[in-house]
Every structure is written in structure tokens, then in C-alpha cells.
Amino acid sequence: MVSDITVVGGGLAGTEAAWQAAQRGARVRLYEMRPRKMTPAHTTDRLAELVCSNSLGSDLVDRAPGLLKHELRALDSLIMACADTATVPAGGALRSDRDRFAQAVTERIESHPNIEVVREEVTGIPAGVAVIASGPLTSERLAAEIIKLTGSEHLYFWDAIAPIVTLESIDFSIAFRASRYGVHGDGTVTAPGEHLGEGDYINCPMSRDEYNGFMDALLGAETATLRDFELRSDQFFEGCLPVEVMARRGRDALAYGPMRPVGIKDPRTGKRPYAVVQLRQDNIAGSLYNVVGFQTNLKFPEQDRVLRMIPGLQGAEFVRYGQMHRNTFINSPLLLDATMKFRHKVIDAERTVDPATHSIFFAGQIVGVEGYIGNAATGLLAGLNATRALRSWPLIELPPATMLGALCYYVSHADPKTFQPMKANFGILPPLDHPPRDKRGRAAMYAERAHQALANFQASIDDAKLTAPALQPPMAPPQP
Numbered sequence: 001m002v003s004d005i006t007v008v009g010g011g012l013a014g015t016e017a018a019w020q021a022a023q024r025g026a027r028v029r030l031y032e033m034r035p036r037k038m039t040p041a042h043t044t045d046r047l048a049e050l051v052c053s054n055s056l057g058s059d060l061v062d063r064a065p066g067l068l069k070h071e072l073r074a075l076d077s078l079i080m081a082c083a084d085t086a087t088v089p090a091g092g093a094l095r096s097d098r099d100r101f102a103q104a105v106t107e108r109i110e111s112h113p114n115i116e117v118v119r120e121e122v123t124g125i126p127a128g129v130a131v132i133a134s135g136p137l138t139s140e141r142l143a144a145e146i147i148k149l150t151g152s153e154h155l156y157f158w159d160a161i162a163p164i165v166t167l168e169s170i171d172f173s174i175a176f177r178a179s180r181y182g183v184h185g186d187g188t189v190t191a192p193g194e195h196l197g198e199g200d201y202i203n204c205p206m207s208r209d210e211y212n213g214f215m216d217a218l219l220g221a222e223t224a225t226l227r228d229f230e231l232r233s234d235q236f237f238e239g240c241l242p243v244e245v246m247a248r249r250g251r252d253a254l255a256y257g258p259m260r261p262v263g264i265k266d267p268r269t270g271k272r273p274y275a276v277v278q279l280r281q282d283n284i285a286g287s288l289y290n291v292v293g294f295q296t297n298l299k300f301p302e303q304d305r306v307l308r309m310i311p312g313l314q315g316a317e318f319v320r321y322g323q324m325h326r327n328t329f330i331n332s333p334l335l336l337d338a339t340m341k342f343r344h345k346v347i348d349a350e351r352t353v354d355p356a357t358h359s360i361f362f363a364g365q366i367v368g369v370e371g372y373i374g375n376a377a378t379g380l381l382a383g384l385n386a387t388r389a390l391r392s393w394p395l396i397e398l399p400p401a402t403m404l405g406a407l408c409y410y411v412s413h414a415d416p417k418t419f420q421p422m423k424a425n426f427g428i429l430p431p432l433d434h435p436p437r438d439k440r441g442r443a444a445m446y447a448e449r450a451h452q453a454l455a456n457f458q459a460s461i462d463d464a465k466l467t468a469p470a471l472q473p474p475m476a477p478p479q480p
């Protein structure tokens with residue numbers, strides 16, 4: 001089959017993108033490297049395999065993930081249609097039988113007359129109109145090509161998470177509660193004379209000697225081996241550097257970074273400590289705290305040893321150790337429009353592929369969206385816009401008042417210096433004009449406004465009902 005659009009990756013985003021384009025009459029070649037080349041997480045050859053949990057999140061319309069699902073259903077999403085045929089009971093959440101779900105997606109994609117599935121690894125940026133949806137575990141050879149396109153400073157390979165300790169294991173004869181400068185998370189300020197114990201953070205103070213001893217231990221500690229890639233510090237998202245990588249930047253790097261003591265007074269001495277490790281509440285019950293800024297790749301026994309040198313944490317019980325996991329994602333705010341199209345203009349001439357021959361869209365986890373359905377959602381928009389690009393129609397952005405529009409807007413407009421993957425949540429929607437005071441009332445109003453915005457959008461868009469003028473002649477056949 002001569003193809004009009006190449007889709008790279010048969011995951012949640014790639015299958016949705018392929019489906020949307022094929023339903024609009026475009027001929028799609030979908031490349032999926034499994035089973036010939038597996039990722040470290042997938043175990044089958046099926047398209048849209050759910051790699052971990054089988055929960056697709058809330059299906060209640062007044063919850064952010066639920067609102068997103070309702071929008072996708074309204075937009076004829078393949079992933080939602082298949083999820084709805086493979087549900088298992090789970091209260092207000094949508095939980096799928098993972099085998100039935102992936103099987104349903106595979107069958108519908110493979111039997112679509114406009115889709116050809118090619119089981120091959122793509123090792124270059126395809127020419128013509130293409131959607132790159134190769135996911136958090138993008139193969140190394142393709143990642144190397146994406147680097148040429150984006151610059152290595154704009155493609156991240158790793159996410160690091162911080163350890164979590166139980167509240168009851170913290171020694172409060174040393175640690176104390178206080179917010180920096182007495183300013184709490186809700187914006188209120190500790191009144192003069194008010195006890196600092198009401199602060200949002202638990203603080204573990206260090207003297208200069210304690211800090212130096214801790215730095216020596218940290219710099220000498222063994223890290224876990226990471227597979228697949230030789231690790232370079234520029235492969236981390238800068239706002240989420242492992243603490244040991246930060247420590248290597250200089251002896252005071254942590255004292256000026258996550259361990260900075262400014263605005264904190266130790267109630268035992270009345271003075272500012274030399275350095276301070278802060279712990280932030282991690283669960284609603286307040287029984288768990290994460291060690292702020294201490295995302296790490298130290299081996300677990302080394303975390304026990306080194307982190308217990310922190311005053312107040314000598315008896316710490318770790319319910320989760322810090323860990324690093326592969327998560328390939330681009331700096332979308334610099335590189336993408338809210339249409340999911342790659343912006344050639346921000347890349348210097350040496351790196352870029354020719355915009356005259358390449359029309360590139362990105363979708364899925366690689367754009368910095370989190371969650372199965374969020375990733376399918378960006379695939380939907382990328383597939384829709386790839387088809388419009390093929391026909392030289394103007395590309396579309398979804399209204400920011402919809403959850404899908406807000407997600408796409410967020411990843412393309414967030415601060416590129418601090419960009420982190422984002423999941424569906426009400427916080428990314430534009431504020432309400434007259435928000436009700438109660439949370440559920442606000443959520444219902446967000447949902448109502450999103451429905452209205454989506455209905456208006458669908459009424460205004462020429463291809464929402466799949467009718468389309470004849471296709472232009474196909475572009476140059478894509479190179480795998």
C-alpha cells in the first residue's frame with residue numbers, strides 16, 4: 001500500500017493517531033517494532049499493550065481523568081471504544097482486562113483497510129507526514145535520531161523519584177516543622193510569636209560538620225546500574241536531577257540547592273542551620289513524607305546508609321526508595337505547537353530536517369503527557385492534524401477549556417526550563433469566572449464548560465464527522 005502518513009509506535013498514542021487518520025481517509029503505515037525488538041517493559045506483540053497497571057483512572061465526568069475520557073468518546077476515540085468493550089468492575093474507575101483491551105485494539109487496527117501494520121524498528125525520522133509516538137521506551141537508535149532533530153539538551157531519558165519515609169520513624173527531638181520564611185503552602189504566613197511547628201515541611205537541620213560528612217558519604221556511595229544508555233547528566237530533566245549528580249557539581253551545590261537553609265530557624269538553637277533537608281507530606285493521611293529534592297539512583301542499601309546520616313532520619317523507615325526509570329520525553333514547550341506539530345523554526349539549520357519534506361508530529365508519553373488515556377488523547381489530536389497537514393488544511397488546536405485542549409496547551413506552553421510530564425488535572429484548565437466554593441461544585445462547572453467548549457468546537461470543524469475532500473497525491477514514500 002502506498003502510504004500518506006507514517007506512524008511510529010503501536011502504543012496507546014500511535015494506534016489512536018493511526019485510527020483517526022485512517023478514519024479520515026488517509027492511508028497509514030504504522031510501524032511497531034515488537035515482537036522483533038521488545039522494550040524493557042512490554043511483554044507481548046499486541047498493539048496498545050498496557051505495560052503496568054490495568055487501571056485507566058476515574059470514569060466520573062467530574063474528575064479530571066473522567067472528563068478526558070468523556071471528551072475522547074465524543075471524538076470517536078478508538079482507545080476509549082476498545083476500553084469500553086473490555087471493562088472489569090472497578091467502582092467509578094475504568095479498569096480494563098488488559099488482554100481483551102489490547103486484542104481489541106490490535107484487531108481493529110490490523111483489519112482497517114487504510115492501515116498497514118509493519119513490524120519493524122524505525123531508525124530514522126520518516127519523511128512526509130509522520131507521527132512519532134514511540135513512547136517512554138523509544139528504541140535507542142530512534143532516540144539518537146530524535147536527538148539530532150531536537151538537540152541532546154531537549155531530549156530527556158530518565159525520571160528520578162525521591163525516597164519516602166514514614167512520619168512515625170522521624171526523630172522529632174531533632175527534626176521540626178516549619179515553612180521557609182514562615183510562608184505556608186496555602187500562602188498564609190506564620191504570625192509573630194506563632195510557633196514554627198505549624199509549618200508545611202519537616203526540617204532536618206545540619207551543622208557544617210554534619211553536612212561535610214554527609215557529602216563525603218553521598219559522593220562515595222554506589223549507584224545502581226542503568227541499562228540501555230550511558231548516563232550523562234544532560235540526559236536528565238534539569239529540575240529533577242538525582243541528588244548525587246547535583247552533589248558532583250561542587251561541595252556546596254546542595255547547600256545552595258535542595259538543602260538551602262534560608263528562611264529556616266532551628267527552634268532548638270534559634271539560629272539558621274548550615275543546611276537543611278526538607279520532608280514534604282506525601283499522602284492525605286499525613287503518615288508518609290518524601291525527601292524533597294532527593295531523587296536518587298543510589299543502590300537501596302546505600303540509601304539506607306547515607307540517608308540515615310541525615311539528623312532526624314537516623315531511624316528512618318523507607319516505604320519507597322528513590323529510583324530512576326526510563327522515560328524518554330522531549331522539551332515540548334520549546335519544540336511543539338499545541339497542535340502537536342514539531343516546530344522546525346526553533347532548531348538550528350544543522351539539526352533540522354527539511355520542513356519542505358518533513359511534517360512531523362509527536363504524540364504520547366514522548367511529549368511529556370502522563371497516563372494511558374492522556375497519551376491516547378494526544379495521539380488523537382496528532383492523527384487528526386497529520387491528516388489536515390496532508391491536505392494542506394489549517395491545523396487545529398482544541399479549546400483550552402477542554403481537558404484534552406488544556407493538556408496539549410500545557411505541554412506546548414509550560415516553562416521549558418522547568419517542564420515536567422503532566423497528567424490530566426483541573427489545575428491546567430483556565431480559571432472559572434465565578435467558581436463555587438466547594439470542590440465538587442467547581443469540578444462540575446469545569447466539566448460543564450468543557451462539554452460546551454467541545455460541542456462548539458465540533459460544530460465548527462469541517463472534518464469532525466469524517467467527511468473530507470479528496471486527498472492530495474501521496475507524498476514521498478516514508479523511509480523506515
Ligand SMILES: Cc1cc2nc3c(=O)[nH]c(=O)nc-3n(C[C@H](O)[C@H](O)[C@H](O)COP(=O)(O)OP(=O)(O)OC[C@H]3O[C@@H](n4cnc5c(N)ncnc54)[C@H](O)[C@@H]3O)c2cc1C
Nearest residue numbers: 009011012013033052053122134135139142364365371372
Ligand atoms: C515501566 C512502565 C510502567 C508504566 N506504568 C504505567 C501505569 O501503570 N499507568 C499509566 O497510565 N502509565 C504507565 N506508564 C506510562 C505508559 O507508558 C504510558 O501511559 C503509555 O503506555 C504511553 O503511551 P505511548 O503510546 O506514548 O507509549 P507506548 O504505549 O509505550 O507505545 C510506544 C510503542 O512504540 C514502540 N516503539 C518504540 N520505539 C520504536 C521504534 N524505533 N520503531 C517502532 N516502534 C517503536 C514500542 O514498542 C511501543 O509499543 C508506564 C511506563 C513504563 C515505562
